[in-house]
Amino acid sequence: MTAYWIAHVTIHDMQQYQEYMKLAPAAFQKYGAKFLARGGESVCVEGQAYQRHVIIEFPDLATAQQCYDSEEYKQARLAREGCADVMISFVEGLPTN
Template sequence: MAKGYWIARMDIRDPERYKDYVAATKAPFEKYGARPVARGGAATALEGTARARNVVLEFASVQTAIDCYNSPEYQIAAKIRQKAADGEIVVVEGV
């Protein structure tokens, strides 16, 4: 079974509130076995519009990644994030 990856690209509007989001993700990420591959750090835009913060999380499968996103625990965190940042989250299948 192929692993699943979250790719999250964010521009943070409220850094203090975003810290609350990060804290709220701890429980769902642990529950669903999320493993950070890239979290913040330097990024270089080669094409298109870059975002200030980029995160890649590895999950055991695409379905696990989707289940984590849809979980009640993560949806609490998502509501916090949506007030603090603009961005996109996609799930992709690993090779």
């Protein structure tokens, strides 16, 4: 069943964050990620506000988790450390019946 990686991000140091942006695509490409939303205008109507919101589609929950746990994404996370507030969740999609 399709799964989604939902990330909320507020960047504090764009120069450092750019290193994350150079490294992360290798993991996403390796695990067949499909970006459905990335940044763009948003409106927070409830809860903590973040600057950016990202929704990424994966074939299933296991693949989303494998991408996050991959060596490629680990390197990207290390590059991002301390320069952004990030909240990431994985959620299964609905059946396509």
